[in-house]
């Protein structure tokens with residue numbers, strides 16, 4: 001990447017940091033929020049609909065945003081934060097979790113229309129709509145939880161990539177002041193993502209946080225976070241399963257409905273009810289938590305879709321096995337597995353951080369991507385199998 005390509009980004013960041021400094025003394029916290037919500041903050045995205053999450057990646061083991069990091073003065077950091085699947089074995093008894101709920105459900109063979117001709121975010125390659133045929137498979141009814149992941153780690157001694165690298169991306173709004181005060185770099189186009197030393201699945205907001213804080217605050221039933229694509233693949237393989245293809249994931253998300261935006265239909269709040277853990281309020285400064293959660297929720301806190309799958313959209317993003325591309329054939333496909341090679345892997349469903357203004361990706365056709373070694377505080381996964389396990 002040439003210097004000239006980087007220049008605009010640096011310029012935007014300097015503008016952004018300056019505007020915070022200039023506004024600091026005589027502007028209320030709420031007014032500051034409006035500064036980064038202009039196009040200048042997200043210069044590459046004319047829709048203003050990017051959560052910046054697809055840009056999180058490692059380069060040579062170092063967390064970066066499209067190769068760009070910017071010095072963030074402690075002062076600015078503090079000010080910013082203030083406002084802040086086998087057909088023959090179907091008859092086997094399904095395995096149940098502690099609540100007596102089947103851990104995997106059958107997703108019947110069928111055909112569906114993948115993608116959309118009415119893309120919410122065209123540059124993500126949501127279109128064109130295309131006919132896809134799939135064999136039946138079984139899918140985890142919920143995102144892999146911290147409890148599930150701990151069982152795996154206890155059994156295998158597995159060490160995640162975030163633990164090996166020593167850091168992971170955390171949404172700034174969840175960090176404690178002591179952790180924030182030690183961070184000197186922020187990502188240029190998405191300053192709400194901070195690389196945090198010691199953040200990993202056991203410590204989702206860094207060293208002073210834990211999934212097992214206390215019995216009351218335990219997050220053992222929340223989706224595991226800070227897992228890379230490689231970590232997710234290791235878990236599914238250990239469980240005798242695999243990651244879903246993007247086609248399988250999207251077919252499952254649609255829950256048997258045709259041409260609908262969400263797993264439950266076209267209305268975001270049917271009958272005034274929340275059907276997914278998303279973001280209400282102003283992103284990234286104010287999360288009202290109207291749906292009951294400002295970060296992840298226990299898996300299965302919201303209604304299941306037509307196949308009995310929970311949190312297909314919202315809560316945590318979910319890795320799929322496909323490599324990322326935005327170019328798709330309109331040919332009818334059978335059991336597509338995505339491109340043969342690539343740089344990023346596809347993730348689906350959006351997360352508790354998604355708001356229409358910034359990340360309108362809590363739709364079945366929506367998609368985003370990360371490098372396979374990336375991890376963050378809103379990205380998890382679930383597995384599928386050909387046989388019922």
Ligand SMILES: *[C@@H]1O[C@H](CO)[C@@H](O)[C@H](O)[C@H]1NC(C)=O
Pocket residue numbers: 147148150151154
């Ligand atoms: C994993 O091992 C730890 C330490 O022995 C134990 O406390 C925990 O309950 C185990 N977790 C699971 C899910 O088996």
Ligand SMILES: [Ca+2]
Pocket residue numbers: 277278279280289290291292293294295352
């Ligand atoms: Ca929420």
Ligand SMILES: [Ca+2]
Pocket residue numbers: 143311312313314315316317318349350
């Ligand atoms: Ca999810």
